[in-house]
Amino acid sequence: MSITQTLIKNAGQHWLDYVEHAFVQQLATGTLPKECFQHYLKQDYLFLFQYNRALSLGIYKAENFAQMREANEAIGALLNEIKLHIQFCERWGIDEKTLFSTEESTACVAYTRYVLDCGMTGGLPELYTALAPCAIGYAVIAKNIVERGLSPANNPYQDWIDTYAGDEFQAAAQQAMQTLDQLCATLPTAQQEKLQSIFNTATRMESAFWQMGLDLS
Numbered sequence: 001m002s003i004t005q006t007l008i009k010n011a012g013q014h015w016l017d018y019v020e021h022a023f024v025q026q027l028a029t030g031t032l033p034k035e036c037f038q039h040y041l042k043q044d045y046l047f048l049f050q051y052n053r054a055l056s057l058g059i060y061k062a063e064n065f066a067q068m069r070e071a072n073e074a075i076g077a078l079l080n081e082i083k084l085h086i087q088f089c090e091r092w093g094i095d096e097k098t099l100f101s102t103e104e105s106t107a108c109v110a111y112t113r114y115v116l117d118c119g120m121t122g123g124l125p126e127l128y129t130a131l132a133p134c135a136i137g138y139a140v141i142a143k144n145i146v147e148r149g150l151s152p153a154n155n156p157y158q159d160w161i162d163t164y165a166g167d168e169f170q171a172a173a174q175q176a177m178q179t180l181d182q183l184c185a186t187l188p189t190a191q192q193e194k195l196q197s198i199f200n201t202a203t204r205m206e207s208a209f210w211q212m213g214l215d216l217s
Contacts, residue, residue: 003185007129007195007196007199008136011199014204014207015203018206019140019141021210022214023210023211023214024210025150027157028150028155029151036213036214037092038094039212039213040209041094042099043213044085045099046099046104047108048081048082050108050115052078054115054127055071055131056071057127058071058119058127059072061123062124084163088159105212105217106212107205107211107217110205110208111206114130114201115127125183125191126195128176129195129199129202130198131202132176132177135176137203138164139174140173143164143165143170
């Protein structure tokens with residue numbers, strides 16, 4: 001079992017609460033209220049901005065040029081994703097001006113600042129562990145929806161499902177797992193235990209982000 005798989009296994013109920021959250025289930029079946037999805041989209045735009053700041057720490061924390069290149073490629077991919085996210089929001093009646101003027105939710109602030117704190121106070125293992133639930137979880141969620149045939153015909157959220165179930169995002173998630181596995185392979189037990197705590201907390205933050213969408217909070 002890889003390091004990443006161990007983190008997921010040991011996260012236990014926290015991981016299940018995340019990938020099987022009511023927001024995800026309603027999105028899969030197409031029953032999620034439109035206003036909940038729109039609220040999520042606006043907050044996810046703000047999340048992606050902070051997520052990219054965290055990724056940028058990967059260059060500063062890098063110990064060699066290979067790690068710098070990897071972080072730079074991830075940043076480039078995310079900048080492209082943000083561009084697509086803006087276009088996606090427009091299809092849901094949310095223009096860029098609205099995105100820029102949206103106030104961050106408590107859930108978004110708590111999650112993203114936690115990730116940034118892990119990156120600033122730790123090294124690459126701590127940073128990438130804090131980023132892992134997002135980088136890996138969306139791929140797992142979308143793949144599960146597709147493989148289990150949960151999405152009905154004419155699901156209004158099919159584009160979202162297809163994006164994260166697609167080859168490009170699935171490959172990116174696999175790359176994130178491999179990177180984390182390589183970084184953590186030889187770490188001492190005490191540090192691995194700390195990484196498990198970080199992974200658990202970031203996973204709980206993901207669940208809170210879904211709940212924020214449902215609650216319109």
